[in-house]
Amino acid sequence: MLEFANQPHAESWYAATANDATRHPVLEGTIDADVCVIGAGLTGVSAALNLAERGYRVALVEASKVGWAASGRNGGQLIGGFACDIDTFAAFMSEDEIRRIWAMGLETLDIVKSRVAKHNIDCALTQGYFTAANKPRDVDALKRWRDEAATRFGYDRFRYVDADGVGQYAQSSRYPGGLYDPDSGHLHPLNYALGLARAAVEAGVRVFEDSAVTRLRDENGGHVVETARGKVRAKFVVLACNTYLGALAPELSRKIMPVGTYVIATGPLGKERMAALMPAQAAVCDSRFVLDYFRPAPDTRLLWGGKVSYSTFAPPNLGEAMRRDMLKTFPQLADVKVDYAWGGYVDITMSRAPHFGRLKPTVYFAQGFSGHGVNTTGLAGKLIAEAIDGQAARFDLFGKIRHRDFPGGAALRTPALVLAMAWCRMKDLL
Template structure:
């Protein structure tokens, strides 16, 4: 079981550049609400905000601070769609439903943009994303993806960038081409989370920080969520804990693997050097199995992410190891220092498709974002609110996807993950 400790945000560039935000007192005593949301990350905040807009009273419980987990630590890349290929969904549903799933993947980015605009969230949103080819087969795959998206879904908001034109996006000789998406982008994730919390509180959501949900039980009136110093009675419950679900719903938790990934932030590069490095200020991710991703911050730092492990602690020397990775793409940054290095847990499913569903008719969960959490969490929050408000058709589409337990239980998951990462690295090398 993952152990959760109450603490402030982990030291990171995001925490250092976060906007001032109000603290929320812990729960003390007994409260009632229409909906109890467990988890103060993107999923929980978007669910609470959408439910409050529909007139529901909402109590949100966060075991630490708003955005403490992956929502406040991730790479900040806002990419339309899902981590899995679209044909993952085709195994479980007819083509017309696959099309609806695809449309929702595009809609997910629009939901984030609409929330940022409606609630005036200052989180450095910038549009533009490039998927960069490391190998000749990646070139073929990206071109095929462009053509398939156009023919199958009528999607034409991307174009292929030839190698000789890559200088418009990135000053590196490492890549052979790329697929540019104008409708995806990047943002400051912690400030986005804090902005969502501010909007939710303004809409009447009662937020309780440093309040860990210990147990969930059914009652005559609905459900009771027990915490250390109080409890919430609610008709509906939304479990938005992701990698930190633990024993609150063990059958659901077995469908995901908590995976640690890491990010470093350089010192500020200066406006001229930053612009030369990434002229279009787009987010970039490569095509390897063990992928690397990077972008510029609003103050001109390079934020570089990658690597993965099953460890729940920050490995020794991770900053220097990540710096070496960065220099393979940008050797011209050899004189640049790393100011921040941090990590966090994402929640991955075996097929990399998001995992939405119900434990009971009125207990909802959404997890398994598998690295696409910035956008798909916003979609999850909207769909959960629709479902609770008796409009469950879109939410239930995701319930058609079969998700398997990770084999080996809690003892063997980590060594099996390490073997899988070794296999991925071998595939990338070959």
């Protein structure tokens, strides 16, 4: 049973402030395309747009709505690079190849910014990102990373901020320092996804919503993508389903784990109070493994994310539980109510490195963004289009990473991860 099919967007602040109400038709009958992309989140829409710009006939098939899953519910943080440590790649690549990976990590930011500008996407894109140290040892780690980025990769844009300067980013006594990145930032992820979809349609992509794929099969040297009421015949297929991949490709599903993550939006604080709370208007994320993240919204609300659930069960009384966490950083907001509380799944890999590859020579996939999906999905879509168009060197570089299945099989892998994450929470407290 496809319980995620034919669903409206989550009742979030993002959905309430979405600026595009376009609905796309259900797939009916049989159509032909060069490429069928399955999943209309940021990965799928990006791949479809890039392919259409290269002259391919593209059908984009979505089980619910454009941006329905993590792409339209996440914290909206635009973070350069990848979720894993850069040396995660060292086991599989040369130092020269790692430098190429680093450059692509910066390119992820450029892709988002150029798309927003080119297609006039109204998504409140804002520059500035601050990693807040939770403990003195985290200060030292952030300084080391600043120095390594400069000496190893020639990137000297990170700026260390001491305790006296933290108030520029968060008026809180909780953090002894942090690292500011002027090139990263934040945006309204659902409006960004909807804007990319509009651009894809203008480029010739046919988008179908409420059209869950029930079967993927080979036929006459190509592929047939079947839904309840239609099918797409295509030479190439792109799987952009992440945690909702399921039975379409169980061998890929074993490489990722769904993780629940949650966000609240406060009531409007007013311009003066928000400016005092977060003067730089940057996105903020703390340095713990099981982290909090927050940012200002254009209507002066505070968007606060966290409460990561590796069991996939949402915390009881979600809004109040999240509010209590927020008050640990901002006790001065004790009088502020929560207007919206929502959540959903993101996918993680064992290593937190992204998982790109081919299931078959003409079936491509991208998954495992591990919390960095707002920008890394744009790179994934671009690299998939390059590869299908015969320029696969950059895409295949990511294929060098050997991803392991999560241990425990279907029955035990979630309990095993819960125990592992409990240990990580304990380390955060030490």
